[in-house]
Amino acid sequence: MFALERHRVIRNYLLEHKQVDVRTLTELLSVSEVTIRRDLEKLEEDHFLVRTHGGALLFEAIREPQTIGISNNALEAIDIGRTAVRLIQPGDTILILSGNHCMAMVQAIQSITPLVVLTNDLSIAMELGNHKNKQIVLLGGDLSSKESAVYGALTLDDMKRFHVSKMFVTIDGFSEHFELSVSSQEKALLIREARNNAEELIILCSADNFNRHAFYSFGTAKSGDTIITDRKISDSLKQQLFEANLRLFTTVDIYEGPKHG
Amino acid sequence: MDNQPVIKLEQVCQKISEEFSLSNICLELHPGKVHVLIGENGSGKTCLLQIIAGLTTADSGEIHYKHNKINTLYLPQEPQVFENLSVAENVFFSSYPRSWNGSINFLKISKTTSTLFKELGIDLEPQTLVRQLGYAQRQLLSAAKALVFNWDVVIFDEPSAALGEPERKILFAIIQKVKEKGTSVLYVTHRLDELFKIGDEVSVIRQGSILGTKSVAAIDKRSIVRLMTGKSLIERYPRFERPLGKPVLEVEHLSSFPILNDISFSLYKTEILGITGLMGSGRTKLAHCLFGEEPISSGKIKVYGKEISLHSPIDALKNGIALIPEDRSVNSILHYQNLLLNITIASLERFKGFTGLQTGRMFHTVRKYSDHIGIRTGNVNDYPDSYSGGNQQKVALARWLAYRADIYIFDEPSRGIDVSSKIDLYNAINDIVAKNGSVILISSDIEEIIGMCDRILVLTAGTIVANIHHKEATPERILKYATRG
Numbered sequence: 001m002f003a004l005e006r007h008r009v010i011r012n013y014l015l016e017h018k019q020v021d022v023r024t025l026t027e028l029l030s031v032s033e034v035t036i037r038r039d040l041e042k043l044e045e046d047h048f049l050v051r052t053h054g055g056a057l058l059f060e061a062i063r064e065p066q067t068i069g070i071s072n073n074a075l076e077a078i079d080i081g082r083t084a085v086r087l088i089q090p091g092d093t094i095l096i097l098s099g100n101h102c103m104a105m106v107q108a109i110q111s112i113t114p115l116v117v118l119t120n121d122l123s124i125a126m127e128l129g130n131h132k133n134k135q136i137v138l139l140g141g142d143l144s145s146k147e148s149a150v151y152g153a154l155t156l157d158d159m160k161r162f163h164v165s166k167m168f169v170t171i172d173g174f175s176e177h178f179e180l181s182v183s184s185q186e187k188a189l190l191i192r193e194a195r196n197n198a199e200e201l202i203i204l205c206s207a208d209n210f211n212r213h214a215f216y217s218f219g220t221a222k223s224g225d226t227i228i229t230d231r232k233i234s235d236s237l238k239q240q241l242f243e244a245n246l247r248l249f250t251t252v253d254i255y256e257g258p259k260h261g
Numbered sequence: 262m263d264n265q266p267v268i269k270l271e272q273v274c275q276k277i278s279e280e281f282s283l284s285n286i287c288l289e290l291h292p293g294k295v296h297v298l299i300g301e302n303g304s305g306k307t308c309l310l311q312i313i314a315g316l317t318t319a320d321s322g323e324i325h326y327k328h329n330k331i332n333t334l335y336l337p338q339e340p341q342v343f344e345n346l347s348v349a350e351n352v353f354f355s356s357y358p359r360s361w362n363g364s365i366n367f368l369k370i371s372k373t374t375s376t377l378f379k380e381l382g383i384d385l386e387p388q389t390l391v392r393q394l395g396y397a398q399r400q401l402l403s404a405a406k407a408l409v410f411n412w413d414v415v416i417f418d419e420p421s422a423a424l425g426e427p428e429r430k431i432l433f434a435i436i437q438k439v440k441e442k443g444t445s446v447l448y449v450t451h452r453l454d455e456l457f458k459i460g461d462e463v464s465v466i467r468q469g470s471i472l473g474t475k476s477v478a479a480i481d482k483r484s485i486v487r488l489m490t491g492k493s494l495i496e497r498y499p500r501f502e503r504p505l506g507k508p509v510l511e512v513e514h515l516s517s518f519p520i521l522n523d524i525s526f527s528l529y530k531t532e533i534l535g536i537t538g539l540m541g542s543g544r545t546k547l548a549h550c551l552f553g554e555e556p557i558s559s560g561k562i563k564v565y566g567k568e569i570s571l572h573s574p575i576d577a578l579k580n581g582i583a584l585i586p587e588d589r590s591v592n593s594i595l596h597y598q599n600l601l602l603n604i605t606i607a608s609l610e611r612f613k614g615f616t617g618l619q620t621g622r623m624f625h626t627v628r629k630y631s632d633h634i635g636i637r638t639g640n641v642n643d644y645p646d647s648y649s650g651g652n653q654q655k656v657a658l659a660r661w662l663a664y665r666a667d668i669y670i671f672d673e674p675s676r677g678i679d680v681s682s683k684i685d686l687y688n689a690i691n692d693i694v695a696k697n698g699s700v701i702l703i704s705s706d707i708e709e710i711i712g713m714c715d716r717i718l719v720l721t722a723g724t725i726v727a728n729i730h731h732k733e734a735t736p737e738r739i740l741k742y743a744t745r746g
Contacts (some may be wrong), residue, residue, distance in 0.1 A: 030614065030623035035301045086695050107580045224496045224644035231633060242680050247425060252688040254633035257696045258667035260581045 001029060006039050013057045014049055021055035031134035042169035073206065074100075076230040080204050081105035082226050084168055087202060087249075088112050094163050095194055096124055097187070099170025100148035101204035101228075103127075109183055118162055120190065122148040127222065137162070144186070146205055151186035156193045171205050173214035178221040181214035188216035201225045207232035265327055266291050267413050267445045268313060268350075273322030277308055278677065281351040283469045287324070295436060297456045297477070298449045300466035301489065301705065303676060306449050310416055311334065313447065318660055331412045332338050338422065340399040340689030342391045347404055349374040349387035350644060356410040368446040381431055397428045404432055406550050407439045415439055416447045421455060422541045433459055444631060451539050453482055453744045465489055474683040486737050498712025499687050500731075503696075504526065506530025508566070509699045510551075510582070510668055517550050520723035524560070528668065531692065533700045535714030535731075537707060537744050544703050545587055548672045551701075552584040553577040564667075578605065580608075581667030585674060593657035594645050601627050603656050608663040630659040635685040651682025658689060669693055670701045676711060687713060707736045720742050 006029055012022055013028065025036045040056050043049050049056040081104025088094060090112055096102045098121035106127050109115070115132035119125055120139040128136050141155030169191055173181035180203065182188050195201060195218075203221065207230045223226065223245035230251045241248045266289040273286040283305050287407045290296055290313075300306050311317045312324075314335035316537060334355075342351050353370045360366045374387040384400055391399065400420055417436070421429050441445055448459065456463055460477040465488040472488050510528040515521060520543040528534050538544050549555040551562065553571030561568050564580045571577050572608045574584070586592040589675055595603050604627050610625050624641055630641030636648075636655045645656045654674060661669060671690070689699055690713065704710050710717055711734045719727040719742040727742040 024621075024624075026621075027624060030619060032623060081367070086503075086691070089502050196613075226499075231635065235635075235637075235679070238681040238684045239679070242497050242684060245494045246550070247497055247499050248684055248688075249499045249501075249691070250685070250688045252633050252685070252692045254630060254664050254689070255662050255692045255696050255698060258581060258698050259665040260667050 001031065003039065003042075006031070006035075007043060010043060011048060014056070015242065017059045019055060023054075066245060073208075076206055076232075076251070077101050078104045078107075079253060080206070080228055082108045082253070083249050083251045085109055085112070087166065087226065087228075088115070090114060090171055091187040092116070093118070093163075095119070095162070095164040095167040095198060096121070097167070097191065097194065098124065098147055099204070101206075102168055104169065105204075117212055118164055120149050120151065122150075132224040146184075151184075151190055155190055159190065159193050159197065162197060164194075164198045166200045166202055167194055168202050168204060170193075171203055171214070172209055173212045173217075174203075174205050174210045174221070174227075175213050178213055178219050178246075179213070180219055180221060181217040183214045183216065185216045186192050191218045195219065203227045205229050207234075210234075211239055264291065266325075267327045267331065267419065269285075269325040269592045271317045271323040271325070273312060273324065274511055275308065275317070275319045275321075277305070277314065277469075281305070281469060283308055283312075283319075286471055288464060288471065288474070290353065290447055290612070291462075292445050293440055293443045294461040295440055295446040295448055295459050297460035297463045298466060299451060299453070299456060299463060299485070299489065300448060301451060301707075303705065304466045306466055307338075307418060307470040308420055312445070312514050313414075314416055320349065327413075331413045332411070333416065334407070334410075335416045336403050336418060336420060337366065338420070339416045340396075340403040340443070342399050342403065344390070344392040346391060347387060348385055348389050348391060348394075348559075351376075351391055353409055355406070374405075375410070378723075381405070381434055383431060397424050400424060401428060401431055404435045406445070407435060408442075411442070412439075412444050414445045414447065416449075418449050419451070419540075420448075421450060422539075435669060450551075451744065453485060456485070458481075470672065483737075489740065493708050493711075495708055495712045498685070498709065499691060500713060501688050501691065503531055503694065505532050506697070509564065510701075511561075511563040511566070512551070513558055513561040513563070515547075517546060517555060517557045520546050521550065521557075522726055526718055526725065526728070528701060530699055531694045531697060533694055533702055533714045535710040536701060536703045536716040536720060536742065537705060537710045537717060537739060538720030539705070541722075542720040542743070544705075545672055545718055546723075547720070548584055548586070548670050548701075548703055551577065551670060552582060554584075578664070578666070578720045582670065583661035583664060583666035583668070584670045584672065585654070587676070589650065589653045589657050589673040590646075593660075594648075594653050596646050597644070599641065600631075600636070600639070600643045600645055600656065602644050604630055604659045605662060607660050608665075611663070626663065627654060627659075630663065634659060634662075634689050635682070639672055648684075649679065651678035651685075654678055654682065655685060655689075658686065662689070662693075666698070668699050668701065670703065672703045673705065674702070675704065675706060685708075707739050710734075710739070711736065721745055 002034045008081055022036050026033055040051050044051050047059055057236055058206050077100045080101045085108040086107045093116040095118045106124050110131055117128055118137045125138045130133055137153050139158045141150035143150055144153035171180050172183045226247040228249045268290045270286055270288040274284050276282040297687045298306055312319050314333050349370045352374050357367050371387045378385055422598050464474040465472045472506050507528040507530055513525050515524040550557050553574050553576045569580050605623050612618050627641050634655045636652050645653055652738050674686055691701055702714055715731055717729045717734050
């Protein structure tokens with residue numbers, strides 16, 4: 001294997017794991033430790049990593065510890081969004097409310113047509129506007145100062161006019177008693193209103209947000225609701241949700257497709 | 262005749278495994294009555310019988326006997342016979358009549374057996390060696406033991422599961438006679454029609470507890486079925502609708518000696534096809550036939566429209582069919598091998614390098630599988646022998662996921678595993694069908710079948726008796742077909 005190819009592998013590994021030890025790399029690349037150390041030296045000169053005793057750390061990981069968290073969460077958000085898309089069928093009428101998981105969803109929705117999408121998020125509407133064979137309905141209302149979405153009395157009023165088969169909501173808190181919460185009041189109000197006009201509630205929630213309360217609650221998870229979360233969710237919680245008759249999807253993404261066709 | 266129960270169980274509890282236990286069993290057996298115990302597979306019937314027969318001891322609770330000494334005859338599902346003895350010797354084994362000098366009176370046992378068999382219509386010579394008998398004959402001969410001695414209690418554990426109609430008639434005649442002698446009979450079955458033919462009292466057992474005891478005269482079929490299935494929670498299964506593709510697997514008129522008879526069905530791309538049926542209906546046999554493990558006597562199997570012949574599992578795998586078998590600790594796990602090899606063994610081809618196996622990539626792949634389907638602890642150097650049932654099942658699945666099969670056959674995947682592993686398994690199944698794979702899910706858990714599958718085939722005595730779309734499926738309906746009601 002050429003040096004350049006090895007560097008590429010090491011870079012990718014570090015980007016994913018933030019740190020690496022020399023032994024893992026020798027196994028991964030089937031080369032000697034000396035070679036690995038030389039590669040790491042080269043990459044350190046490029047300010048890509050910092051060598052430590054017996055391994056290396058990603059340069060950014062040292063400089064800005066917070067970014068790790070965010071980028072990891074972003075990866076999970078994408079996984080959750082992709083899993084959520086599996087629940088959409090051609091011909092559905094769906095409501096997508098603003099939220100980071102929902103944005104990730106929209107990117108994977110391209111091939112599902114025809115579809116009617118109702119949303120309060122401008123960027124979701126813009127993104128979907130480029131897709132063919134989709135009808136996009138944007139709710140009206142007051143533009144939020146924090147995100148590119150509309151809320152308020154107008155939005156609530158608008159929402160009353162529509163009926164959807166599935167609604168997708170990103171939530172920030174899922175308590176021990178299955179209480180659902182988000183971090184803004186206007187969002188909580190909108191979800192509560194929309195829930196009356198949707199046949200199925202699909203909750204997108206990071207595993208970190210279980211057993212936590214966000215500030216504004218909008219109701220509890222009821223039997224028949226669907227929850228989509230990442231793989232970090234604990235075993236005991238899986239059991240609790242199952243016993244409460246809640247449908248749980250996790251972001252299992254491992255099958256590589258059939259060999260023959 | 263006094264009405265005191267011969268055996269009375271009060272609050273009997275026994276832990277069977279981590280996930281399953283018998284709890285608070287109360288049961289009374291009365292003389293001269295046939296008590297039918299009815300319940301699905303895995304509801305704890307056999308365990309309860311063993312406690313009553315005294316083969317195992319309960320963890321807690323009380324068992325009261327009418328006399329100090331109770332003679333109990335326990336006839337397990339697999340007839341226990343001595344192959345090197347004759348029919349007559351087997352029948353009388355626990356109660357040989359003696360001659361004046363204390364030796365066994367062979368003439369007498371032979372004569373009595375002969376008259377008894379004639380009376381019952383069993384066509385057997387008393388002198389035949391049991392080794393030469395078939396399953397049904399052995400079953401009847403075991404049942405005949407109940408008549409040659411004054412038992413207080415006779416326990417039948419699903420004797421009719423593999424019997425034909427004429428043998429069943431004889432069996433019922435035997436039970437009728439036993440009952441007339443004033444013996445108390447405990448009869449286990451999952452066939453409803455039998456309950457109404459022979460039963461006096463019925464108890465329904467589900468998930469280790471008795472839901473109710475009633476007199477047979479006072480009930481109807483529908484209320485029993487409702488008791489058996491209970492309140493169903495179907496919505497909690499992570500189902501998602503998807504358009505089905507072209508047929509991937511077509512089975513035409515498949516028969517396999519001795520059970521399967523004229524099986525035809527198709528499996529479509531991205532479909533989860535459920536197959537359910539009672540024990541002995543040929544579910545597992547069908548899985549084995551499709552995996553090339555057992556030969557088929559006639560019929561065709563087509564994959565992607567092309568007829569294939571399966572002589573061994575290797576042929577099945579070449580055609581993209583993988584089986585995650587029942588009883589993973591025996592059939593799936595490679596003992597004394599680590600997790601790394603257990604997962605990669607079927608797909609070593611993928612890790613071929615110029616100088617041998619690329620262990621680094623293998624490590625990486627195994628870690629990824631452990632993460633995604635939740636194998637705990639998931640260290641590559643673990644020995645899966647020591648894993649829980651759920652984790653072993655996931656290891657078996659990971660092995661075939663890495664192989665990238667087209668058709669996955671799961672045989673009782675969730676039996677005896679913890680709830681969280683079940684959910685991981687369902688999500689892995691979803692991942693397969695979301696990416697153009699196809700799944701056959703064989704299960705006796707009716708809720709699971711309805712909750713996960715797109716279509717459900719019900720197998721009874723080796724033939725498909727129903728093909729139901731999941732939207733029309735209810736536990737009652739499936740159970741009705743499965744019990745031939």
